[in-house]
Amino acid sequence: MYFIFEMEFSSNKNYITQLIRAFALKKEIMAEVLQTNEKIILICNQEDEKLESFLLGLEEILPSSLFLGKSKHYFSEEKPLYAPINEVELPLNIAPCPTCQKEMFDVSSRRYYYPFTSCNNCGSQHPFLTKYPYKRANTTMKFLVPCKECENEAKVNALRLDYKLISCIECGISIRMLDKESEHLAHNKGDFRKLFEVSGGAVAAGKSVLMKTQHGYRKFFNPKNNKDLVSGTTLLIASATAINTHLMIVEQEFNALLSIERPLLRVATKSDELKELYGSSVLVKYPDEGMTMLLAKEVISAGLDYIAYKECDENEDADFLVDFDMPIQTQKDTKIFINQDVTLFVSGERVLYPTQVQSAINRVSVAHGLACVNVEGNNIIDSLEIFDAIHADEIYIYENEDLETEAAHEKQFNQYEASMLSVIAEHGKLGQKAVGVHFDGSLNFLYYNGTKVINAVPAIDFESDNLWEKISTLRDGSDRLVGNYKKAYPEIWERLDNLEGDMDIFEVTAITLGLEDESFEGISAQALSFLGKGGLQIDTKVKDNRFDNYAFLTSIMSYQLGDVENDYMCYSIYESFGDYIGEIIPQLLEKVKTNTVILTGETFANQSLYARIQKTIGQYKPLTNKNLPMGKENAVYGALYL
Numbered sequence: 134m135y136f137i138f139e140m141e142f143s144s145n146k147n148y149i150t151q152l153i154r155a156f157a158l159k160k161e162i163m164a165e166v167l168q169t170n171e172k173i174i175l176i177c178n179q180e181d182e183k184l185e186s187f188l189l190g191l192e193e194i195l196p197s198s199l200f201l202g203k204s205k206h207y208f209s210e211e212k213p214l215y216a217p218i219n220e221v222e223l224p225l226n227i228a229p230c231p232t233c234q235k236e237m238f239d240v241s242s243r244r245y246y247y248p249f250t251s252c253n254n255c256g257s258q259h260p261f262l263t264k265y266p267y268k269r270a271n272t273t274m275k276f277l278v279p280c281k282e283c284e285n286e287a288k289v290n291a292l293r294l295d296y297k298l299i300s301c302i303e304c305g306i307s308i309r310m311l312d313k314e315s316e317h318l319a320h321n322k323g324d325f326r327k328l329f330e331v332s333g334g335a336v337a338a339g340k341s342v343l344m345k346t347q348h349g350y351r352k353f354f355n356p357k358n359n360k361d362l363v364s365g366t367t368l369l370i371a372s373a374t375a376i377n378t379h380l381m382i383v384e385q386e387f388n389a390l391l392s393i394e395r396p397l398l399r400v401a402t403k404s405d406e407l408k409e410l411y412g413s414s415v416l417v418k419y420p421d422e423g424m425t426m427l428l429a430k431e432v433i434s435a436g437l438d439y440i441a442y443k444e445c446d447e448n449e450d451a452d453f454l455v456d457f458d459m460p461i462q463t464q465k466d467t468k469i470f471i472n473q474d475v476t477l478f479v480s481g482e483r484v485l486y487p488t489q490v491q492s493a494i495n496r497v498s499v500a501h502g503l504a505c506v507n508v509e510g511n512n513i514i515d516s517l518e519i520f521d522a523i524h525a526d527e528i529y530i531y532e533n534e535d536l537e538t539e540a541a542h543e544k545q546f547n548q549y550e551a552s553m554l555s556v557i558a559e560h561g562k563l564g565q566k567a568v569g570v571h572f573d574g575s576l577n578f579l580y581y582n583g584t585k586v587i588n589a590v591p592a593i594d595f596e597s598d599n600l601w602e603k604i605s606t607l608r609d610g611s612d613r614l615v616g617n618y619k620k621a622y623p624e625i626w627e628r629l630d631n632l633e634g635d636m637d638i639f640e641v642t643a644i645t646l647g648l649e650d651e652s653f654e655g656i657s658a659q660a661l662s663f664l665g666k667g668g669l670q671i672d673t674k675v676k677d678n679r680f681d682n683y684a685f686l687t688s689i690m691s692y693q694l695g696d697v698e699n700d701y702m703c704y705s706i707y708e709s710f711g712d713y714i715g716e717i718i719p720q721l722l723e724k725v726k727t728n729t730v731i732l733t734g735e736t737f738a739n740q741s742l743y744a745r746i747q748k749t750i751g752q753y754k755p756l757t758n759k760n761l762p763m764g765k766e767n768a769v770y771g772a773l774y775l
């Protein structure tokens with residue numbers, strides 16, 4: 134009789150599967166662990182006397198993951214058949230697993246307060262990689278020789294068998310702390326602990342600490358003592374138990390924040406102190422790598438629930454500097470969006486890349502600093518600079534990429550076509566008709582005829598220079614509006630009169646409304662704080678169904694002159710976009726005879742717009758990216774199918 138345990142797992146990443154395998158080895162249990170496109174499956178002999186203790190232990194060593202869904206178990210006489218995916222070992226860039234974390238806080242371990250603690254199945258590995266294939270000799274760790282104990286551990290510890298980046302305080306990366314006068318180098322456990330204790334204390338006391346983390350330089354500070362630094366920073370919530378005190382958060386958001394992938398997430402503020410610091414919503418992070426986790430631990434000891442950080446470079450001014458000499462390569466952090474039971478990856482590289490993809494043709498694609506390249510028979514997407522030499526029959530390059538090649542067959546592509554194809558390929562819908570909306574600052578309606586993506590209703594080009602001239606000639610009476618606006622809002626009028634030509638409609642809208650955060654985020658935050666019901670109709674078009682940015686701005690200005698509140702206006706902006714999309718999509722579907730709708734572009738990751746879209750076109754069950762960002766980083770994958 135077989136005991137079978139199935140867990141839904143929506144990614145081709147192997148770290149959970151590998152961890153279960155390693156744990157089975159450690160517990161000396163005969164187990165088969167498989168991964169398919171949708172699940173991780175554990176098959177054991179039901180009579181195995183160690184089964185129960187193995188399953189109990191598994192609960193403790195398994196981290197929670199964004200990709201893990203429901204699980205179930207059953208018994209079977211026959212061994213079930215599954216189609217396993219091809220597993221490729223790629224360097225991870227996630228938080229330490231529960232076992233590694235325990236080590237970091239166990240005074241008897243060789244890794245007490247060692248920020249670079251990781252194993253085969255967790256931690257920051259990718260920052261040290263300099264080229265493929267992934268082996269120690271191709272990482273910056275090659276300069277460090279493992280000590281006797283590490284060398285021995287790599288032969289006996291199931292979680293670190295042949296682990297490429299094995300190290301400990303004895304043989305690993307050393308860290309140091311500097312202020313304006315002195316420098317302290319950490320040599321042993323006590324020093325490491327002391328260094329983080331001093332850093333945490335300094336932050337709690339209102340000082341700033343610039344720290345080199347495995348995700349790049351971060352300037353940490355206590356926002357309560359440094360209100361002038363708060364704008365544009367991320368809230369680092371140090372203590373899990375304090376999350377519900379300060380944030381309005383649903384269970385899915387809570388679980389996502391604490392998952393081993395540790396994504397960035399924008400959530401509504403709850404406590405008065407956070408509302409005062411950040412307004413109605415804030416970008417939040419739970420400690421995500423060794424340096425940040427150890428600092429957070431000491432921050433809690435110093436009595437704080439949270440601090441803040443700014444992503445910056447090594448030249449940022451701060452009271453203290455904590456760093457290490459090992460060069461690292463950083464990835465753009467990953468942001469997610471959650472609406473009820475839907476989790477979408479919005480933007481970023483970390484966690485999602487590197488990834489292995491299936492592609493039958495010998496093609497290299499490059500977009501936004503990412504490339505898809507064949508490495509030893511596997512197609513890997515990762516940062517362009519990590520790939521050594523690139524050989525391919527053809528190379529596809531994103532049209533705005535700053536890259537010179539000598540390839541004979543070089544083709545250019547644009548964002549919307551590659552983005553749309555990335556969703557079509559992820560859902561196995563290549564060759565079938567679909568319509569799509571790509572919304573990333575500007576709004577485009579697309580049609581895929583089974584071979585090619587066509588821009589069916591392109592946005593009217595928006596240029597923010599000479600704005601008043603464009604608005605005043607829009608239609609009869611527009612010049613009167615411009616005159617009235619100049620009288621009522623002379624300062625905004627002046628600013629809008631001097632804009633550069635390359636700003637997007639959201640930036641210009643935010644300036645028009647006088648928002649502090651002059652961006653899409655600023656408008657989103659205002660929209661979130663509106664608690665009433667909608668009803669304002671903002672013009673989105675003047676002729677031939679195309680979205681008209683100037684008509685849109687004109688409409689906002691006339692409401693502004695009519696004293697409509699900003700939060701109501703921002704909410705209505707998204708509602709109007711949703712209604713406009715809801716009007717065009719059914720017409721397109723009817724015209725080209727399909728029921729498949731595809732949504733791409735970061736702008737969709739917005740609560741007000743997303744809710745409105747569900748209302749207007751939810752019946753078509755629109756498709757979005759599954760395991761890639763819905764933002765621009767999906768193009769490198771979509772370009773494989775152009």
Ligand SMILES: [Zn+2]
Nearest residue numbers: 230233252255
């Ligand atoms: Zn680990």
Ligand SMILES: [Zn+2]
Nearest residue numbers: 280283301304
């Ligand atoms: Zn060692």
